[in-house]
Amino acid sequence: MQRRPGFPARLDGLQRQGPSMTKAAPAAPAAPMPQGMGLDSAAVRARMVQRLAAGGIDAPQVLQAMGAVERHRFVDSALANQAYEDTSLPIGLAQTISKPSVVARMAQLLLGAECARVGSLGRVLEIGTGCGYQAAVLARLAREVYTIERLRALHEKARDNLRPLRLANVHLILGDGMLGYAGGAPYAGIIAAAGGDALPQTWCEQLAIGGRLVAPLAGPGGQQSLLVIDRGAQGLTQTVLESVHFVPLKSGIA
Ligand code: SAH
Numbered sequence: 001m002q003r004r005p006g007f008p009a010r011l012d013g014l015q016r017q018g019p020s021m022t023k024a025a026p027a028a029p030a031a032p033m034p035q036g037m038g039l040d041s042a043a044v045r046a047r048m049v050q051r052l053a054a055g056g057i058d059a060p061q062v063l064q065a066m067g068a069v070e071r072h073r074f075v076d077s078a079l080a081n082q083a084y085e086d087t088s089l090p091i092g093l094a095q096t097i098s099k100p101s102v103v104a105r106m107a108q109l110l111l112g113a114e115c116a117r118v119g120s121l122g123r124v125l126e127i128g129t130g131c132g133y134q135a136a137v138l139a140r141l142a143r144e145v146y147t148i149e150r151l152r153a154l155h156e157k158a159r160d161n162l163r164p165l166r167l168a169n170v171h172l173i174l175g176d177g178m179l180g181y182a183g184g185a186p187y188a189g190i191i192a193a194a195g196g197d198a199l200p201q202t203w204c205e206q207l208a209i210g211g212r213l214v215a216p217l218a219g220p221g222g223q224q225s226l227l228v229i230d231r232g233a234q235g236l237t238q239t240v241l242e243s244v245h246f247v248p249l250k251s252g253i254a
Helices: 042-054 060-068 077-082 100-111 114-118 133-139 152-165 201-205
Strands: 089-092 095-097 121-127 142-149 170-174 187-192 207-218 224-232 235-244
Touching: 042 060, 042 100, 060 100, 060 133, 077 089, 089 152, 100 114, 100 121, 100 133, 100 187, 100 207, 100 224, 114 121, 114 187, 114 207, 121 133, 121 207, 133 142, 133 152, 133 170, 142 152, 142 187, 152 170, 201 207
Parallel strands: 121 142, 121 187, 142 170, 187 207
Antiparallel strands: 089 095, 207 224, 224 235
């Protein structure tokens, strides 16, 4: 079901569409654990990619990006052996790195933006850099990635994590992503890794025509759903997808 949202967009009374996250994923064999940073983790990642494909991710670019980015380098070394399981992991300051299936799902949704379908994905804004993992994945899918984080310690952690990857198209910003980031607007895609109970209007204003926003949004009961907003020449179209669990969107820098 699609509707034009009023602002601030809220989930009240909207119906869901699309697959439910509660649907059981096909059983997959347990992946062997990478032994810390020294091990060649390519095989373990390849198994993760197989599970993502079995779970419905079918965009080759997304599967390729998920297979290329070394998730274990973005988490604490004590957690490296869980890096390729489909689980969210703590990254400090009560924040978490999203599970691989959610990162892949959101990336695939971004590639569905009208302007990505007719060409390639141009500039993308990520709200919530966290440890920088998703930014590294997006860097392989979009021409430019602007990623904004409100917690200075995580902004710096992401910078350290991304430095060795030398991704010239990733721009790290310390700031309040509730205001979006005017510096890179308009965006072909905006992706939020934190969810509030209203969608900041600025995000939609910073979307290009043909652009797509993918963000978690909490409904009246606090339950979050994944929301897709497409900006067409005639206005905005909103689609509510499956239930998700993201850390809260907060304002200000800390
Ligand atoms: N994409 C990240 C996931 C990080 S978790 C990764 O791959 O690791 C979500 C992040 O959003 C947290 O780091 C949190 O601090 C940040 N966040 C919450 N509200 C924000 C805001 N208004 N602006 C920028 N970042 C925000």
